[in-house]
Amino acid sequence: MSELEGRTAVLTGAGKTTGIAFAAAQAFGRAGAKIVLADVIDAGESIAALTDQGIEAISVECDVSTADGVAHLKQRVEARFGGCDILVHAATLFLIAPIEEITPQDWHRVVGVNLDAMYYLTHAFVGGMKERGWGRIIPISSNSYYVGSGNRVHYVSSKAALIGFTRGLAREVGRSGITVNAIVPGVVDTVRDQDPNAPRDIRFVGRDVYEIVREQQCIDMTLRPDHFIGPFMFLATDASAAMTGQAMLIDGGWSHIG
Known part of the structure; x- marks a missing residue:
């Protein structure tokens, strides 16, 4: 029997085949x-890639930063x-701006997608997990909370709050067979993973941002989505049954140096 046979996984932000969620x-x-x-977005490409491998999968186009969007998702x-x-x-919604240029609308948009959605999703699905006596909840945070990142305080704040959410919820639902553990990525190259010759569209002072990130890390490597498969499988299976309320940093050791 496969490790996750009989389980259903709901993943947000997996509409493209290039990210860690996919x-x-x-x-x-x-x-x-x-x-x-x-x-x-339309996740047709991702669904096709999964079904081609014999995986049973559906997509739901919805805005998880709203109660109505998550209600629709739950129904499906x-x-x-x-x-x-x-x-x-x-x-995730990631916008760059200094604090004095962040509008209230921008603040609420970022916090809505990154944090409020976590509440709506958990509120919708945790009851069923409790009834079945088993569940795995995995928020995706960011190491920007640990290393400090300027010109994105709305993003950093929302990702830091996910760690608090993880710890608080873990205490609340642990006796129901549910674990809550966050994955905390550094900077992940989701373009090069698909096409080694893809042009770099993220630059900083004329240099490749991934080169700058590697200089900050203990390990001289550029993170790719496949580096997260092992941690995801660990947290989603009974292998992690004794672990909850934790933040798993996967950033090449950047936060260790910071």
Whole structure:
């Protein structure tokens, strides 16, 4: 029997095949889980890539930063698969601006996607996890909370709050067979992973941002989505049954130096 046979995984932000959420979806599906991809964009390409591998998967186009969007997602998940066993919130909004240029609208947009959605999603699915006596909740935070990143205080604040959410919720639901552990990535190259010759579209003072990041890390490497498959599988299975309320930093040792 596969490790996740009979489980259903709901992942936000996996509409494109280039990110860590899709890497997780692929790994979960190969381990026997049924997959639900929730995104504001059409996830047709991701669904095709999964079904081509024999993975049962559906997509739900919705805005998880709203109660109505998550209510729609819950209805689709329960109608098709009965409920959610593994919840990964990877949908992220990242805007760059100094504090005095961040409008109230920008603040609420970023916090809405990165943090409020985690509340809506958990509120929707945790009851079913409690009834079944098993669940895995995996928020995706950011090492910007640890190393400090300027000109994005709304983003950093929302990602830091996910760590507090993780710790508080873990204490609350642990006796129900549910673990809550955050994955905390550094800077992940989701372009080069798909095409080694892809032009770099992120530059900083005329240099490749990934070169700058490597200089900050203990390990001289550029992080790719496949580096997260092992951690995702660990947190989503019974291998991590004794671990909850933790933040798993995967950033090449950048936060260790910082």
